[in-house]
Amino acid sequence: MTHDRLDLVSKLYQPAGWPRVLQAASGAPTSGPLVVDLDPTTFCDLACPECISGKLLNQGRFTPDRLAALAEEIVSMGVRAVVLIGGGEPLAHRGTRRVLRVLGEAGIAVGVVTNGTMIRQNLPELAQYASWVRVSVDAGTADTYGRFRPDRKGRSVFDKVVENMRLLAAEKRGALGYSFLVMSRQESDGRIVTNHHEVLTAAELAHDIGCDYFETKAMFDDDHHIVQVPQELLASVDRQLAEAARLESDRFQLVDSSTLTSLRSQAGSDQRKEYDRCRIAELRTLITPSGVYVCSYHRGNPLARIGDAVTDDLPTLWQRSDRGIVDPSRDCRFHCARHGSNLELERIARGTGDVPPVDDYDPFL
Template sequence: MTHDRLDLVSKLYQPSGWPRILEAASGSPTGAPLVVDLDPTTFCDLACPECISGKLLNQGRFTPERLAALAEELVALSVRAVVLIGGGEPLAHRGTRQVLRILGEAGLAIGVVTNGTMIRQNLAELAQYASWVRVSVDAGTEETYGRFRPDRKGRSVFDKVIGNMRLLAAEKKGALGYSFLVMSRQEADGTTVTNHHEVLRAAELAHDIGCDYFETKAMFDDDHHIVQVPRELLDSVDRQLAEASRLESDRFQLVNSSTLTALRRHVGPVQPKEYDRCRVAELRTLITPSGVYVCAYHRGNPLARIGDAVTDDLATIWQKSDRGIVDPSRDCRFHCARHRSNLELERIDAGTGEPPLTEDYDPFL
């Protein structure tokens, strides 16, 4: 049976997580999260002008020893999946390889979101232990890559990233994804630069590399609201994706994020929410060097900080913290990928949800 990797609602019904799902649905505190986003570091080797975490970069990292201890604590808490992400570039931390080994040997599912520049140095562990690696490329040519994802000296490292992806494609056990964020930027001289015209070329390159999927996404602003784009730009993207559909097979998928779907449906930047507590916050959390936060959308927000993983162990933080400090009706008016999951958890609590599935297929809720 094939499942949509972005169908987050269906993932709630997997049997191994069901007891904690029922706790979260009831509004009760869970004993531990099922999924953790982990930022090993805030440092990054690129200088992307549109980086949504730009204000939070280069402000600290876990020591390798603390990072390894965190991995052991995640195992002890029976967390099912960990996403190494940022913030900064997770593969830039020299302790990330050990984290991959600790989590992988313990049987946890591991996702990695990376810019791809340091895949080579981490190749053995990524190939062996990662359930999936998603590379943020956002271009189909070296020139466009240099405009949107320059390194700190303003250079394009496109060829290096693509070469690294080819290395991983040849050795990986998990999935490899090519991520394309549709972007436009107005320059000081009034001209507009965009990458949208390279969607087809990038999809063809992803297929040639040996990626398992190609994902297109819409931009967020600094407050996580979806940036609205002209109709003709979206039409261009859709025409290219339609042409790229000839590449699809059992081994290669085109994946649409919920952000792009929202644009197609003319959904505005505000996503109202009627509930005042995020039930998903009992199932997922974000751990960074600057603190533990209710979720990744609130990375760096002091009002959503529930602990300090530099000084305290995760079990204590989880036991003592209140994940209800964020009120979605007030604090989360942006597009949230887990809004539908929250609505489904309400259904489960009301007894109108679905019966649990008979087997697990993807722990990344």
């Protein structure tokens, strides 16, 4: 049976996580998260002008020993999936290879979100242990890549990233994704610079590299609201994706993020919530060098910080923390990919959930 990797609601019904899902639905505290987003470091080797985490970069990292201990604590808590992400570039931390081994050998699914510049240095572990690796490329040519994803010296490392992806494609056991964030900006001279015209070129390149999927996403502002774009730009993206559909097969998929779907429906930049507690916060959490937060949307927000993973072990921190400190109706008016999951948890609590039971297929809730 084929499952949509972005159907987060159906994933709630998988048997392995169901006991904790029921706890979260009822409003009870869980014994631990099912999914952890982990930022090993806040360092990044690129200097992307549109980086949503730009203000949080280069402000610390876990020591290699603490990072390894965190991996062991994650295993002990029965976490089912970990996403190595950032913040910074997760593969820039020399301890990440060990984390991949510890988690992978414990049977925990591992996803990696990376800029791709350091895949080669981490290739054996990524190929063996990563359930998926998603590379943020956001371009189809070196020139456009250099405008939106320059390194610290202003250079384009596009060719290096593509070559690294080819290396991983040849050896991987998990999935490899090519991520394309549709971006535009106005330069100081008034010119509009955009990457939207390269969606088709990028999709063709992803297919040629040997990627398993090509994902198109809309841009967020600093407060995680979806940046609205002119309808003609969105129409251009859709025309290119329609043409790219000829590339699809059992081995290559085009994936639309919920942000792009929101743009098409003209839902606006706000996503209102009627509930005052995020039940998903009992199932997912974010661990960074600056603190543990209820979710990645609140990375760096002191009002959503539930503890310090540098000084406290994770099981104790989880037991003592209050994951209800964020009120979605007040604090989360941006687009949240798990809004539908929260609504489904409310239905489960009322006994009106309507998705049939499924086998375990994807622990990344």
